[in-house]
Amino acid sequence: MLRRSERMLVWGFAALVVGGCSKSTHPAVKELTVAEAVASHKAGAVFVDANTEEFRQSNGKVPGALLLANYRTYDVKSVLPGSKDTPLVFYCSNKR
Incomplete structure (x- = not known):
């Protein structure tokens, strides 16, 4: 069973998958799956809500x-x- 914070991560990234932010062509930018996002969060990545x-x-x-x-x-x-070494995960729904 997912904790509340993990459920929010799943919800946030489900919104990203459904709505989608505009995709970046920068080689350092990677699109994450929900599982990768949850793992990143557990590993200390900073999430940025756009x-x-x-x-x-x-x-x-x-x-x-x-x-x-x-x-x-x-x-x-x-x-x-x-710190430029801090992993960042940006997310948005693309609904404005």
Whole structure:
């Protein structure tokens, strides 16, 4: 049985699979399966929620995720972890 935080991860990534964020062509960006996302979370990856506040209020968010005020424009230095070695997992529903 999945813990609540794991269920939220599964839900968040199910929304990603169904709605989909725009795909990146950058070689360092990898699309994750739900199982890979859960494993990444357990290994200490930082999750970054790129959804709108309205979407979060209606659908929730992954517990502990960093919240972007705007997925297109945000101050990287003040929002994201300082270490470039920190794995990041961005997610969104693509419903605006």
